[in-house]
Amino acid sequence: MRMLLNRRVMLAVLLSSLLQIIVFPVAGPLPLWRTALAWFALVPLLWALLPRGAVWSPLQAACIGYASGILWYMGTCYWVYSTMHLYGSLSVPMSALVMVLFCLYLGLYHALFGFLISVARRGGTAFALCAAPLLWIGVELARARITSFPWDLLGYSQVDNALLTRLAPITGVYGISFVLAVVNAAFAAVVVFPRRRVPATAALVAAVIATGVQNFGSWFRPPVYIGSQKAVLMQPNLDVGSGGDAPVAVLAPDFAGLTLQAAQLDGSPVRIALWPESPAPFQTDRAEFTSVMSTLSKQLGAPVIAGSVGVDADPMMQRGYRMYNSAALFTPEQGYAGRYDKMHLVPFGEYVPYADLFSFASGLTQAVGTSDRGTSREPLLAAGHRYGAFMCYESIFADEVRLFVRNGAEVLTNLSDDGWYGDTSAPFQHINMARMRAIENRRWVLRDTNNGITASIDPNGRVVESMARHRRGAVAVHFDYRTETTFYTQHGDVFAYICTLLALGCLGYAVVRPSASEKAGIPRLKSETWGTHPAVPDAEDDIAVD
Numbered sequence: 230m231r232m233l234l235n236r237r238v239m240l241a242v243l244l245s246s247l248l249q250i251i252v253f254p255v256a257g258p259l260p261l262w263r264t265a266l267a268w269f270a271l272v273p274l275l276w277a278l279l280p281r282g283a284v285w286s287p288l289q290a291a292c293i294g295y296a297s298g299i300l301w302y303m304g305t306c307y308w309v310y311s312t313m314h315l316y317g318s319l320s321v322p323m324s325a326l327v328m329v330l331f332c333l334y335l336g337l338y339h340a341l342f343g344f345l346i347s348v349a350r351r352g353g354t355a356f357a358l359c360a361a362p363l364l365w366i367g368v369e370l371a372r373a374r375i376t377s378f379p380w381d382l383l384g385y386s387q388v389d390n391a392l393l394t395r396l397a398p399i400t401g402v403y404g405i406s407f408v409l410a411v412v413n414a415a416f417a418a419v420v421v422f423p424r425r426r427v428p429a430t431a432a433l434v435a436a437v438i439a440t441g442v443q444n445f446g447s448w449f450r451p452p453v454y455i456g457s458q459k460a461v462l463m464q465p466n467l468d469v470g471s472g473g474d475a476p477v478a479v480l481a482p483d484f485a486g487l488t489l490q491a492a493q494l495d496g497s498p499v500r501i502a503l504w505p506e507s508p509a510p511f512q513t514d515r516a517e518f519t520s521v522m523s524t525l526s527k528q529l530g531a532p533v534i535a536g537s538v539g540v541d542a543d544p545m546m547q548r549g550y551r552m553y554n555s556a557a558l559f560t561p562e563q564g565y566a567g568r569y570d571k572m573h574l575v576p577f578g579e580y581v582p583y584a585d586l587f588s589f590a591s592g593l594t595q596a597v598g599t600s601d602r603g604t605s606r607e608p609l610l611a612a613g614h615r616y617g618a619f620m621c622y623e624s625i626f627a628d629e630v631r632l633f634v635r636n637g638a639e640v641l642t643n644l645s646d647d648g649w650y651g652d653t654s655a656p657f658q659h660i661n662m663a664r665m666r667a668i669e670n671r672r673w674v675l676r677d678t679n680n681g682i683t684a685s686i687d688p689n690g691r692v693v694e695s696m697a698r699h700r701r702g703a704v705a706v707h708f709d710y711r712t713e714t715t716f717y718t719q720h721g722d723v724f725a726y727i728c729t730l731l732a733l734g735c736l737g738y739a740v741v742r743p744s745a746s747e748k749a750g751i752p753r754l755k756s757e758t759w760g761t762h763p764a765v766p767d768a769e770d771d772i773a774v775d
Contacts, residue, residue, distance in 0.1 A: 237277075238277050238293065240273075241273040241274065241276055241277040242273070242274065242277055242293060242296050242297045242300070243300065244273040245270060245271060245272070245273035245274035245277070245297055246296075246297050246300035246301045246304065247300075247304070248266050248267075248269060248270035248273070249270045249271075249297075249301050249305075249383075250300075250301060250304035250305050251263050251266060252264055252266050252267040252270055252383075252386040253305055253381050253385065253386055253654070253658055253661075254654045254657035254658050254661070255304075255654050256653075256654055257654070257657060258657055259386075259389075259657065259661070261389060264386050264387060264389065264390065267383060267386040267387065267409050268409060268412050268413065268416070269413065269416060270383075270409075270413065271361075271365070271409075271410065271413035271414075271417070272413055272416045272417045272420065274293075274294070274297050275346070275358065275361060275413065275414065275417035275420075275421070276417055276420045276421060277293050278290050278293055278294065278343055278346045278347065279346070279350065279354050279357060279358070279417070279421050281421055281422070281423075284347075284350060285347055286347065287344050287347040287348060288344075289347075290343040290344055290346055290347035291340040291341070291343045291344040291347070292340070292343070293343050294339040294340045294341070294342050294343020294344065294346075295336050295337065295339060295340035295343065297336075297339045297343075298332075298335065298336030298337065298338060298339025298340060299332045299333060299336035299339075301336070301339065302331065302332040302335050302336055303328075303332050305380075305381055305654075305658075306331065306332070306335075306380065306381075306655075307328070307653065307654075308650050308651065308653035308654060308655040309327065309328045309331050310324050310325060310327075310328040311650070311651040311653055312649050312650060312651070313327045313328065315651055334376075335372075335376065335378060338368050338371065338372050339368075341368055341371070342364060342365060342368045345364045345367075345368075345732070345736060346360075346361060346364060348736050348739055348740065349361075349364065349735055349736060349739045350739070351739040351740065351742070352735070352738060352739035352742060354421060354422070355418070355422075356735070356739065357739075358414045358417060358418055358421065359414070359735075360732060360735040360736075360739075361410060361413075361414045361417075362407050362410035362411045362413075362414055362728075363728045363729075363731050363732035363735060364732045364735075364736075365383070365406065365407075365410040366403050366406060366407050366410070366725055366728035366729065366732070367725075367728060367729040367732040367733075369382050369383070369403060369406055369725070370403070370722065370725040370726070370728075370729055373626065373627075373628070373722075377573065377626070378625075379625055379626070379627075380625055380658070380662075381658055381662075382402050382403070382406055383405075383406040383409050383410065384397075384402040384403065384404070384405030384406035384407075384409065384665075385402060385405075385658075385661055385662055385665060386409075387405050387409070388661045388664050388665055388668070388690055389690075390405075391451055391689070393405050393408060394665075394668050394689075394690060396408070397665060397668040397669045397717065398668065398669055398670075398671055398715035398716060398717050398718075399715070399716045399717060399724070400717065400724035400725075401627050401628075401669055401717050401721070401722055401724065401725065402627060402665050402669070403722065403724055403725040403728070404724055407724075407728060451689050453687075453691075453693075454673075454687035454688060454689065454691075454693065454709070455707070456673065456685065456687070456693065456706075456707030456708040456709045457707065457709055458500045458501075458707060458708050458709055458710065459492075459495075459497050459498065459499050459500060459705055459706070459707055460499065460500060460501045460502065460503065460675050460685070460705070460706050460707070460708055461488050461491045461492045461499055461501075461502040461503070461529075461703055461704070461705050461706075462502075462503050462505075462675065462676075462677040462683050462685075462696065462703060462704050462706060463484055463487060463488050463502070463503065463504045463505065463677065463703045464505065464677070464678065464679065464680065464681065464683045464696050464700065464701065464702060464703065464704070465480075465484055465504075465505070465507055465509065465679055465680075465701060466679065466680045466681075466699060466700060466701040467507050467508050467509060467648070467679055467680070468508075468648070469508050469646065469648040469649055469679075477509070477510055477511060477515060477517050477518050477521075480509050480510075480511075481509075481511065481517065481518055481521040481522070482521055484504060484509075485521055485522075485524070485525040485528075487701075487702055487703045488502055488504075488525060488529070488533075488703045489525070489528060489529070490703065491702070491703035491704055491705050492529055492703075492705065494705055495705065498530065498531070499529050499530070499531040499705075500531055500612070500614075501531055501532055501533075501534065501611075501614075501616065501640075501642075501675070502525070502526075502529055502531060502532070502533045502534075503533070503534050503535070503642055503644065503675060503677040504533065504534070504535035504536055504644070504677065505536050505644045505645060505646060505677040505678050505679050505683070506536035506554065506620055506621055506644045506645055506646040506678075506679065507536055507646050507648075507679040508646065508648070508679070510538075511535065511536070511537040511538065512537060512538045512539075512540050513537055513538065513539050513540055513555065513557050513565065513568065514540040518537065519559070519564065519565045522535055522557070522559040522564075522565070523559050523564035523565060525559070526559040526560055526561050526564070527561045529561075530561055531561070531612065532558060532559065532560045532561075532566075532611035532612055532616075533558075533559045534556050534557070534558055534559075534609060534616060534618055534642055534644070535556070535557050535559065535644075536554075536555070536556060536557075536620070536644040536646070536677075537555050537556075537557045537568075538552060538553070538554065538555065539552070539553035539554075539555030539557065539568050539570055540552055540553075541553075551601045552599070552600055552601060553568075553570035553571060553600060553601055553602075553603055554570070554571040554574070554600050554620055554621075555568040555569060555570050555571065555603075555620075556568055556569045556571075556609070556618035556620060556642070556644055558609045558611055558616075558618075560611050560612070566611065567609060568609075569603065569605075569606075569607075569609060569618045569619075569620075570601075570602075570603025570604070570605075571600070571602075571603055571619075571620040571621070571623065572602055572603040572604070572606065572623070572629070573622070573623045573626055573629065574600055574602060575621065575622060606629065606632040606633055606636060607636055608633050608636055608637055608638040614639050614640070614710055615636075615637045615638045615639050616638060616639070616640055616641075616642050617630070617633025617634060617636075617638030617640070617641045617642065617672075618633075618642045618644065619633065619641065619642075619643055620643075620644055620645070621643075621644070621645040621646065622645075622659070623643075624643050624645070624659065624662055624663040624666055625659075625662045627665070627666060627669055627717075627721075627722070628721045628722045630666045630669075630670070631666075631669065631670055631717060631718045631721060634670040634672055634714060634718045635714065635718050635719060638672070639672075639710035639711055639712060640672060640673045640674075640675065640708055640709075640710055640711070641666065641667070641670070641672045641673065641674045641675070642674070642675045642676075642677065643663050643666075643674055643675070643676040643677070644677050644678075645659070645676065645677070645678045645679070646678065646679040646680075647659060647678050647679065647680065647681065647682070648679045648680045656678075656681060656682055656698070657682070659682075660676065660682045660684065660686075660692070663676055663686065664686050664690040664691075664692070665690060667686045667687065667688055667689070667690045668688070668689060668690040669715065669717045669718070670688075670714075670715060670717065670718050671688040671711065671713065671714075671715050671718075672688055672711055673685065673686065673687060673688060673708035673709060673711065674686040675706065675708055680698060680699055681696065681697065681698030681699060681700070682695060682698060683695060683696040683704065684696070684706070685706035685707060685708050687708075688711065693706070693707070694706040694707065
């Protein structure tokens with residue numbers, strides 16, 4: 230029996246991790262049928278955390294969750310290895326080490342979920358299952374607020390579900406995660422409480438909800454947005470490892486020529502032109518760059534927002550200047566008219582956290598140097614319109630992107646260099662998160678990348694027009710300016726915070742009352758009996774359900 234339970238727990242953890250991985254893009258665009266697995270992805274994990282007839286200690290439950298978290302990050306964010314090795318100039322062993330440390334660190338969030346489920350179980354197994362969706366949202370919020378890496382939250386798996394995404398303008402992506410977690414908990418009740426009428430009824434209701442929402446959300450398509458304004462998006466397709474070798478005097482005029490060609494295809498006026506974040510050495514303190522961009526803006530008769538390195542002299546700093554990853558604005562009237570400086574920097578890409586400890590990773594920052602943080606999310610104002618210009622992986626921070634819209638942005642622009650990810654799942658995961666920002670704020674998103682995926686995204690999160698990956702050129706796409714704001718734009722993650730407060734209330738209740746399992750006389754599994762499977766009494770089921 231010892232080995233049997235060990236295998237069951239290990240298989241449950243492995244299955245849950247696998248299901249959580251494949252509901253997101255793995256090696257390309259996400260097939261629609263795989264998104265349906267999100268309704269079941271947490272069931273094996275909840276079963277492993279809530280064994281019938283016995284209770285894990287909080288430490289044991291945390292270990293189960295930790296194993297699931299490590300496996301999930303390895304399967305979902307495996308691209309970290311490629312980034313470190315191919316573009317960070319790290320050796321194979323060192324890249325693997327960074328990848329493992331990354332997974333060990335962020336896997337702690339799944340460990341926290343397991344720990345909290347164990348604490349909540351003091352109120353009974355059914356109580357823990359009811360609290361599970363609230364706890365899951367609390368942990369997702371912690372991922373965004375504590376370590377600032379809310380990559381692939383569960384709700385992103387449903388970005389193509391037109392019914393579920395109707396929640397996003399109110400609750401953000403967290404509302405979608407919550408619905409999925411509720412249905413997962415209902416299904417888990419059948420496994421945890423076999424042959425019980427109440428859990429079976431809950432599971433039946435959950436199955437009807439999941440089937441209806443999945444099918445209707447997949448089939449239903451809201452009205453198609455047809456943009457009336459034209460934008461030109463430049464895709465230089467520069468190799469991340471060598472893009473900086475060519476001089477500005479060669480790259481900038483070449484890019485300008487491609488941009489003008491795309492602008493002239495249908496003869497309609499251009500409202501905005503975008504150049505992405507890229508390894509090209511474009512700096513705002515270099516006259517050859519600002520001159521080309523100012524000339525291009527005049528030729529287009531429209532503003533240009535270009536990814537660049539913003540440089541400001543600062544004699545107070547040792548190096549004598551501040552350097553930012555920036556979106557520089559050029560207008561026909563003023564030339565260089567201002568910029569947005571990226572606020573959320575990429576660890577090991579734009580700065581090295583705990584540099585003394587991770588000095589071996591300094592090679593990763595050679596291409597971009599050590600960037601400083603911007604200080605404002607004010608939109609860029611040009612030709613009477615406001616543009617929210619967030620950079621690269623800032624697109625995964627919903628509560629920050631919305632500030633551009635709340636501050637008046639009529640359209641969102643996302644300049645990114647996804648070349649750092651290589652040919653992995655990351656570019657496809659990344660654009661899905663940018664699509665959710667469009668839905669939450671009901672704004673068009675113009676996403677301009679170095680090597681793809683370059684696209685216009687409508688306020689329903691659908692990719693309307695795009696350019697193929699790994700192609701060099703420019704593409705004309707369409708969009709519209711919008712001024713209305715959503716509840717989420719105005720209030721942000723209030724739903725997630727409410728869930729977190731309710732989760733804390735559930736934990737407090739579970740802690741102060743006698744444990745239901747202790748009342749029933751159910752043994753607690755000790756570390757030395759990790760593999761045992763005690764006889765299953767009916768008392769806990771009765772207490773937990775009734």
